Amino acid sequence: MDVDAVVERARAADGVWISLVGPDELRERAAAVDPGLPLAGMPFAVKDNIDVAGLPTTAGCPDFAYTPDRNAPVVQRLVDAGAVVVGKTNLDQFATGLTGARSPYGNPESVFGGGLISGGSSSGSAVAVADGTVAFSLGTDTAGSGRVPAALNGIVGVKPTRGLLSTLGVVPACRSLDCVSVFARDVTTAERVTRVARGRVREDPWSREGNRPLIARPRVGVPETLDFFSDAGQEKAFARFGGDAAVDIGPLLEAGDLLYRGPWVAERLADLGDFLAAHPESVLPVTRAVLETGRGFTAADAFRAQHRLQELKHAADRMWEQVDVLVLPTIGTTWTHAEIAEDPIGRNLILGRYTQFANLLDMAAVTVPHGFTEDGRPASITLFGPAFSDDTLALLAASQWERTKNDTMTLAVAGLHLSGEPRNHELLERGATLLGVTRTAPCYRLHLLPSGAPGLVRGEGGAAIEVELWQLPVAQVGGFLTGIAAPLSLGRVALQDGTEVTGFLCEAYAVTDAPDITAGGGWRNYRSEGQRS
Template sequence: MMLTVARALADRSSVGEALSRRRPAREGGAYALIFDDRRGGGRFAGVPIAVKDLIDVAGHRTGCGSRVREDALPAARDATVVARLREAGARLVGKTALVEFAFGATGVNEYEGTPRNPHDRSRIPGGSSSGSAVAVAEGSAAAALGTDTGGSVRIPAALCGVVGVKPSYGLVPVDGVFPLAPSLDHVGVLAPDVASAQVTLGVLATLGERGRAPRVAGVDRRALEESMPEVARAIEAALKRWGLELRDVTLPDLAATVATSTTLMYYEAAAVHRVTLASRRDLYGNAVRERLERGLAISEADYRAAQERGRSMYDHIERLFAEVDVIAGPTVGFVAPTLVEAEAPDMSTRLVRHTRLWNVVRFPAISLPVPVSGLPVGIQLAARTDGDAFAAATSLEAALSG
């Protein structure tokens, strides 16, 4: 059973039961490091929160899921998001496993261990915030911090059947978070339900005005047409139960969006790792090393051109939000692949196909599970403001549970 923030606050015995579920990633569990850190009271007093091991927690090494960081010193201070959780009284219960340096979407990590999908342990959890999604789905944390540069909160949320929030760019501070691509990086939240995600994000940042209840949802039918039939059916059934006016919209070309995002991400990631890659190349995993070396080959002119394309995509989405309140579609167009299927060279590209746009244009996007009889399916809702995104997610969640 998943543990909501409300239940953790109301029933202290549920927290002890939750903590007993923690397992290390080397055993297929969610955690790179397990600990129990409680400091005083507050509105989140005793609520168990897991933290992606890309985010500094004072006194613990930030391992980033990489052999490169094995000799890193413990963090001297908390990242701002962790400090804010402590101030609210949260109980930090461990650092969660991830794809090496958050640079990948499958959740696979050969160095540290791959968390297994709680719904079928032969399948991947998605990434890069793999352990954070598993911690929430297995009920060992009431919420977890993740990072999202191209879908790394929303993809594992969809594959593991939890809520994943990528807020608007810049809403949540990223100091004390190891960067992947600074112009695309977001700190996000994974949680069992929308209310838990919203209250947790409210500890990390000021959410601003309450959003408007949505009336019109935009849908790009191409995303449904290219999805697995069971995913498309689940999304269409959820939209029907929601009861909003549906309006066809055309999003920027998905392949072009992924290509633009790849140029931005790889170029910036290569800049972050340039010095370390030169001196410790052999310590990087093969997949990440290859991506970084591809980034080193991208010219500044190509990077600037990708930035310009990103601005055009932003303008395109702004025009759509003048016509619709929310844009809905599949978070991922298929259910969680098996570990063997995840070895396909194009798997990460397929996983990020519907998520990367929202990092490029910087609008908030939330993935939440829809009713299915088999493996989890996530619907992605994007809106102009964080308040509007949460209003839409709350509305849909209520419609699906009613």
């Protein structure tokens, strides 16, 4: 574990972390780890609604904060296995939301840039894994918070069967449905961590154990019909996955509607109602609006909804007679932060369309990357199974992950990753291949950063800048991101032919006093002119 590198990346990440273990203490903890332990020296992050001894638990609300004197059992299991807590990560306040845009601590972007939301509520936990700061992280998942952020950041998200990972020491969102989740950059790591973390905790009344026989060749179902909310790219990406049978998911979607449009919203008030009443101004308006809807339900409403849910569970059980695993797109479409701001509640519901039924219907789920859309947005699928089918899902997810390794994304580079430049080997070592040379749209400026690298910034008075297009295996994206330090990041780069690809961009703040080298039309021309002069 390179403590200095971890600390540097964590400090540079915008809106990802709420609190960090001090560097000296982190070094001491890392040095004290027994190298023979199963997770020895692996740095990890913890969503800030899960207790870590000595670090405040805020649940995304500063006035709610308290400092626990012991770890949540799920955290302690990982520490006992040799993993090292780096700090606490940002989240949608009180884990209420799927956007990653509901926190007073900042709203992180997806690692793919372009203003794309990170997804929530486990926003920081997902980004901390995807940007390479930590090896894995813990989130929570009540309505999809362990799957939506995985989809939007191109990583793996495991939502185990409820109760397999203890929720003791977790700030409740919807106590009867809450679940601790695991993020990692690959299926093997995610499964390894989940196996260490799972296990019954005697003091936890929601903890449970169980297992279904492993099905080596499961029957895989896909939906008869799906709504991609006019997103042709996501629709085409999901069409690449083929199942064994088509099934009716209408009962699942109806069950999911009960979570935010039914009396389960009132369950959130059972734990947060007193705080909300005493500190209304401490809660973000959008979070408060969601929670307050819970006051409109009666006890009779709750029983009616439970009765209907039981009927829907019966329908889901019949589905499992036809198939062993159900595969859905994790999300039907993607949003930018600006688009979420236009309709924060309505678009949040769309993000949860294919996730929020899982815990109500007692399902396990694993989310894995599924390549990219033609316009460069991350695509993802989620594998669902009945309670305690976790081993079968892990096996199928591993198989899907292997297939995903053959998927690629197009990456535009404009500086030190160009052919023959000092960092080009980082692409070659990850199996990237050169597609060709082109230029950006005439709206970019190139600046010489203090590090000696160029920084590409979009803005007025720009020009067409020469870039190379590389084809990078999707499975290598996470590892590649670990080498990208602020102020550089990946974002959407417009090309001269009108298309957009993912590419290197520089934060505008970093070029305020940096020399403008746009006139050369590209890094190579600038270097050549410098050598001639």
